[in-house]
Amino acid sequence: MAMPQVSACLIVKNEATNLQRCLASVQPVVDEIVVVDTGSTDDTVAIARQFTEKLYTLPWRDDFAAARNYSLDQASGEWILVLDADEVLVCLSDTSLREQLAAAPSVQAYQLLRREIGTGEQFSDFAIVRLFRNLPTLRYQGRFHEQLVSSGSAPITIGSLTTFRIDHYGYQPAQIQAKMRDRNIPILERIRASEGLSLSLLFALADMYNAVNNPSAAEDCFNELFERLFPHLLSGQLPPEVPGSLPEILHQLGRRLLAAEEHEALQLLCQQSLIWFPTYPPLNHLAGCWLMALGFPLGATAYFEYCLEMGRTNRYSKQMPFPLDYVGERAAQQLALAYQALQETERSRYYTELAQSLKS
Structure with a gap:
């Protein structure tokens, strides 16, 4: 052969x-x-x-x-x-x-x-x-x-x-910022002005503006992302072209809604996002944090437990990279807080110790 x-x-x-x-x-x-x-x-x-x-x-x-x-x-x-x-x-x-x-x-x-x-x-x-x-x-x-x-x-x-x-291996932070500021952001803004940006490129631009300490420009991008995705969250239909970054776009939008206490919009985002991307750990973690914020720690435990299970079995989405502590230390810490709120001291202590062991 x-x-x-x-x-x-x-x-x-x-x-x-x-x-x-x-x-x-x-x-x-x-x-x-x-x-x-x-x-x-x-x-x-x-x-x-x-x-x-x-x-x-x-x-x-x-x-x-x-x-x-x-x-x-x-x-x-x-x-x-x-x-x-x-x-x-x-x-x-x-x-x-x-x-x-x-x-x-x-x-x-x-x-x-x-x-x-x-x-x-x-x-x-x-x-x-x-x-x-x-x-x-x-x-x-x-x-x-x-x-x-x-x-x-x-x-x-x-x-x-x-x-x-x-x-x-990537680049050092100073190199990354220089490339974003001097090359990437200008390219994306020229594309934005001439033909508009796809969801993935608009998200990339938002991320870059954050990295070069321009939060207002980043927020403009995130607002546009939410406006474009909101009809799809309502209908349940994915956008015509689904970018690989869509799970993380939804996660980042959800974190902003959580910080702003926009609970009705966040409920819609969590429910539909987990139908589309059920094995993306940051979205499960987001749903758990939202329930904690509403005062439902028992309901939150299911989402944090699922994050740990995905970490143990390595059965999570490989579509988009994410910090591994979402299936480890971070999930265990949230479980410790949830069981503390439920006054289940032993379980809270167990997950506190698990979080410490996962960190080490």
Whole structure:
């Protein structure tokens, strides 16, 4: 059986700090590496040349999908693995990637779990499509937070690849703020002015405004998000295009409603959100906190217990990363408070001790 060839594709700019680690991790796994530089002024290009001759330059035009697709056009492999410079490919098995791809001829794309590293807070792994066949019908779409889409008549056949994982190291806080302030926010505001923002991009913009200490601009974005989602909460119909970030969008909107004591709107949001996303722990935690605020600690315990159960069984949504203490310490702390309110001293003490053990 002929083994399929695999191309790794990256777009980079000023990634001298991260790039060598990334390329060293992927070099033993793939047949070629394609690097597209969009205007580096540091040693990024020199580092890339140590690993590949397929190095290209593309002027940056505020369009991540265009840069991604240009990199795909340079790939000769039958499969494409897409990575960012601040990521590392981790092999979890002795079986080669080529052997696994050859064993599943009907699959067009694979999800890999991505893990956040060195953030100071533990986050859940989440599934992301990064490995797919080199087909002209599979290309990226979206100037920001680009997504792989198919121009064919049939949906993409997606499998899960558990023998590899992507570790995401990210950037230092000062670097992140600079990228948001100088690049990302201006791009998103230009898109907003010209064509409007999708739910996911509007949420990303809100998050960035918070990160650069502009809470009023963030609040404007969250207000628009709620106005656009409220009709769907009333009807029970999901938006036509459901972004992967929708569970966390709803969670963040719910936290704001809880802080403002908007209980009627929060009841609607909690009920409908948990119909749509029943295994997203932060939404269960939100429902428990809402019942606690209303003075119903007994009802709240069911939601916090479910959070702990999802943590014990690892049966929670991998659609969106979230802080793991929602299925650990944070849930146990809330259970301790709930049982304290119910005057069940022994149970309260048990969950207090559990929270301490989960923290350590």
